[in-house]
Amino acid sequence: MLAVKPENCEPEWKAKLSLWFKNKNEKTVLAQREHYGPLRVQRPFYPEGSVCHVYLIHPPGGLVGGDKLEINMTLDEGSHVLATTPSAGKFYRSGLLKAVQKQRFKVADNCFLEWFPQETIFFNACRSELVTEIELSERAMFCGWEINCLGRPAAGEKYTEGKIIQQMRVYREGSPLYLETNSLEGNSDLLRARCGLNNNTVFGTLLATQIDKEARDVLQDVWHNKTEKSISVTLINDLLVCRYLGNSAEQAKEYFTQIWSVVRDKQKKLKTCVPRIWST
Secondary structure, three states: OOOOOOOOOOOOOEEEEEEEEEEEOOEEEEEEEEEEOOOEEOOOEOOOOOOEEEEEEOOOOOEOOOOEEEEEEEEOOOOEEEEEOOOOEEEOOOOOOOEEEEEEEEEOOOOEEEEEOOOEEEOOOOEEEEEEEEEEOOOOEEEEEEEEEEOEHHHOEOOOOOEEEEEEEEEEOOEEEEEEEEEEEOOOHHHOOOOOOOOOOEEEEEEEOOOOHHHHHHHHHHHHOOOOOOEEEEEEOOEEEEEEEEOOHHHHHHHHHHHHHHHHHHHHOOOOOOOHHHHO
16 A cells, blocks of 8 residues: 655655643643644543543654654653554555654653554555654653554555664663664565564564562563463563564554553552543
């Protein structure tokens, strides 16, 4: 599938969204926003009272070669934000030009950022780069995931050509906690090898900070008796790293949501509050 842009439109769509949040009277508010191009945010929702829920919207629905999307979020001290998207992100088939999405989050002390975008679908023959960078202060908290889907197997479309570069980077006070780069090409043996994706089409990562061994053990016990071997739970210092490998974005989200419930209780003594947009 190739996205079609309106006539008389620039050959490349560039969009940028910057959001600033602060704590005001024990409630997180969206204090400032700036946007350029087709990228917006709905008005904040408060299903939990003080926690600010925001939905990021990209009206074109996906990116093609040459498109550049940039998302910046800054949380001032004491704020708590849950950010998600109303639908899957998409990198469509493209020519020689690369489509780029970069998102950068800065989280101050005593803040909690929850970043739960819907899955990202990489269409066959896409050329794409997806970069996520999280900068944490010493006492900042983060929990977030990325779920990636190769091709559209339900439509009979496999990912057999193109190139995907995905990076996730987490820093605390400027020092790296987690650095990862994935480079996948449609004709790569890595997609089929047992040491790679082993012919699976969906892979995801959940990261959470300020997690101790007790919480890790709880999560490992949850998955120990599962027949599926598609989840791993690892603790690197106080950074929780959870992996999913399989063929279902819904299953990945279901697993990660269960992990999120344990993390949220550990970090903030709160029950999970699933965004209602996921049910529409």
